[in-house]
Amino acid sequence: MPLIHVQSVTKQFRRRLRREGFRGTFANLFIPQYEAITAVDQVSFAIEAGEIVGYIGPNGAGKSTTIKMLSGILVPTSGAIEVLGLIPSRQRKQYARQIGAVFGQRTSLWWDVPVIDSFYLLRDIYKVPEMQFQRNLALFSDLLGLGEFIHVPVRQLSLGQRVLADITAALLHDPAILFLDEPTIGVDVVSKERLRSFLREINQARQVTILLTTHDLNEIEKLCPRVLIIDHGHILYDGSIEDIRTRYASERLLAIEFEDAIPDFSLEGAMLKRSQGRKKWFAFNRFETSATDLIASINLKYPVADLTVTEPEIEDVIRLIYQDQAGRMKLELNSFSALPAWNARLRSCTGRSSGCGYSITWW
């Protein structure tokens, strides 16, 4: 039995329909109409103890709703959730002692009191033994660098500081599972790195299972061996980041700048995508053709001045998955024309070859 077990869970909300105009307003008063919004639709997955799983999806995809159901805050409309052998929403009190949750856009700390006082309050609420509390506090404030602001009232903290304090607060009672909903909001690059190694540390040293949502795919790529992609309430993908690349973007792009302008030529195992001045771009499948072979065979024919091999950015691949509506996923997307961001990049790659290459480019 996995630690977290989610079986065809659906969550629907009722939203009041507001009709327009004078008659509509009048009708709203007497005969309210509602529409059902399905935030999470027949979602199933299982997470084993000790995993770090990234949960990603575009805005409004149902990520937060899932996390809230998993932490017992919301009750599923249908389906079954079982975590640590408990039903979160029904055995909420007992369950809450064993989990920690951080919602980046909301604080769990008391607004007007110093951070440390909130920690003392949580110690009492969760009945954390003094020894364990002091040990955890010392460790976390050291790892996350809370020392500078632990005596400052929460309302005076910056967003990033507050998130770090919130993460500490969620871990003081040694939970078995940590849910993180957008934990990197407002966190600077240094703290982000610190946070990442901290999460890795508590995952490995304490076997804390972590489920986190974020829009920062860089974060996911560095931290989570496994990702779940959700959109429109459906799970689109469940597997490793590496598999996403191989499944959805197996093409690489070879950009070559020749010594002289030369006519277009064809190459076995690669396709000429574009040609401009002394530069040419070839697309090739990374599982069928090796870059070295390609380069060698080109080098035999023409003198090469410069070259770069580009892999699709994980951002581009994920964007492609988001853009492709739920349920209509194509399993093979081996054409660059299906990658709009890539085409945009191709167009922007003019002039010197060093201007477009392996570097990380953000749109």
Add this chain to the structure above:
Amino acid sequence: MYRQEFWLRILNNLVVMYGAYWLWNTLYDRQPQIFTISRGQMISYGMLAMLMGTVFYASNQVRYYLMDQVRTGAIQMDLLRPLDLLFHLLARNSGQMIFSVLTLGLPGFLAGAMFLELRPPSSLQDGLLFLLSLAPAYLVSFALNFLVGMIAVYTMNIQRIGWIYYSMLAFFSGQLVPLWFFPPFLAQMAYLLPFRCIIGIPLSIYIGKLTLGETLSALGLQALWAAALLAACQITWSRAHARLTVQGG
């Protein structure tokens, strides 16, 4: 609470209590025969009813809190804790209530006794039973506010419903007019509703209107209402939980 606020609220209490004093005194002068109790009893009842009304105002915090938490979505943080929502709010509000008794109730009582002919309870026994009856009175007030607050889970806004609750309370609790002055139909209604547990019953005990037997059965009724309403709170919450929406992300 700021210093000025403290004094202003005591002053406010005194003004309202003086209003009750003047009203019942005047009525007693005109038609003493319609009162089945003495002038002193009536004046004490009238003034204490006003005072208790403002002291019990603290239990309104429960429904304001619930409405705010649901409307802003902050309720999710309450639910993240290993605490029962009902007892969490009861603990939170008990503190506010004790504060209200100490900073409004006691000073108001002392001021009334010094300046406005507010009489001590009819006997030591009645005084103690009165204090005892305040506990279930508070629980009933808390539970009713919790139930009104639960409506926020469905409608998000309970401002207007709060006003209706407030006027029902003022009228049917016996705060404005003692229930024994009500015409039969309204009296019947008031006796079936729980509101009189909050003000009417404790004050009837205070002024010595009830015999010991009546007092004990009134206390039993209060306890029954308190238990029933708290149970209703728990059931209502477990149903509302399934319908809860966390607003704002």
